[in-house]
Amino acid sequence: MEQAAHAWHLKIGAVLHQSGSPLHAPVLQWYDANARVLPWRDPAASPWAVMVSEFMLQQTPVARVLPAYERWLERWPTPADLAAEPPGEAVRAWDRLGYPRRALRLHAAAQAIVERHGGEVPSDHADLLALPGVGTYTAAAIASFAFGQRHAVVDTNVRRVLARALTGVAQPTISPTAADQRLAVAALPADEPTAARWAVASMELGALICTARTPRCADCPIRRQCAWVLAGSPPYDGPPRRGQTYEGTDRQARGRLLAVLRASTTPVPKPQLDATWPDAPQRERALDGLVADGLVEPLPHNHYRLPA
DNA sequence: CACGCGTGGTA
DNA sequence: TTACCAAGCGT
Incomplete structure (x- = not known):
């Protein structure tokens, strides 16, 4: 079966490389006509602006x-502007975007950019990957x-588009695999500018048309080449995707605590934090976790604040 | 590699 | 309403 899989990949690769993939032209054309106007796509948007958008x-x-x-870019138009402020300000400005550790990592990345790259967002993929909070996806996206x-x-989005169009299944695997990466590399246009356009375009197709729940196949530019559609749009048959519960979790408790701290510019006395969550052991665990993550700074006399 | 990590919108 | 989903990362 490894043989078969290998042969299949060779076949896909061969198809994709003849005059570019038959997917490229329709997707690129669709993108030109249907792309959302987003501030980070403005040609004038700086690499830092793109990086901020990717973190968020x-x-x-x-x-x-x-x-x-x-708001973020108005306040911190360059990495140096952000790096000059305490990390707690990044956490506060992060507001309710969720996963506030991203704010901390963006702040740390800004400092690393100042220290290692003279304040300019690096263009090299390996340099990007070395920044805090920048993984495989984000490094490739910024580059x-x-x-x-x-x-x-x-x-x-791209994993879903490729799963449907090329593999012929309703949904990609639950977590990213090396096979996804190989498929995406094989699907990449050969020349640099077209590859860059394909990257946004295929992602946008996944966001607007080839959506997770109710894909708008009638409006899809590649429905005639889509392996999943051609197979009769078979339903997802893989393992059940585990849903994230939120009510009553440590995550929710952390969110409550952090919301109080974000709203206060002065240190918050512990009793005020205690009022946010009834379950004491869970509340303490959540608070300890926030401190361990560097999102909260404990002060003398039972006071807490965002990290200075 | 599976898990923990926020928050809100939608069907 | 509950459940799923949203441009992932670090451990």
Whole structure:
């Protein structure tokens, strides 16, 4: 079966490389006509602006990112501007985007950029990957979107598009695999500028048309080549995807605690934090976790604040 | 590699 | 309403 899989990949690769993939032209054309106008796609957007958008968009929808993004860049137009402020200010400005450790990592990344790269967001993929909070996806995204380089930019949207169009299944695997990455690399246009356009375009297709729940196949530019559609759009048959409960979790408790601290510019006395969560052991665990993560700073006399 | 990590919108 | 989903990362 390894043989078969290998042969299949060779076949896919061969198809994709003849005159570019038959997917490229329709997707690129569709993108030109249908792409959303987003501030980080403005040709004038700096690499730092692209980087900020990528951090915020990690698991947070575009609509909620937009206002925070605008405020953030107005306040900190360069990495040096952010690096000069205490990390707690980044956490506060992060507002309710969720996963506030991203704010801490963006702040740390800004400091690293100042220290190691003279205050300029690096264009080299390996340099990007070495920054806090920058993983495989984000490094490729910044290199591609901000610097026009040729990288496989593999996010959940792209994984879904490729799973359907090329593999012929309703949903990609639950977690990213090496196979996804290989497929995305094989699907990449050969020349740099086209590859960069393909990266945004294929992602946008996944966000607007090839959506997770109710794909709008009638409007899809590649429905005639889509392996999943051609197979009759078979339903998902893999293992059940575990849903994230939130009510009553440590996550929710952490969120409550941090919300109080974000709202206060002065140190908060412990009793005020205690009022946010009834279950004492869980509350203490959550608070300890926040301190351990560097999101909260304990002070003498039972007071707490965002890290200075 | 599976898990923990926020928050809110939608079907 | 509950459940799923949203441009992932670090451990």
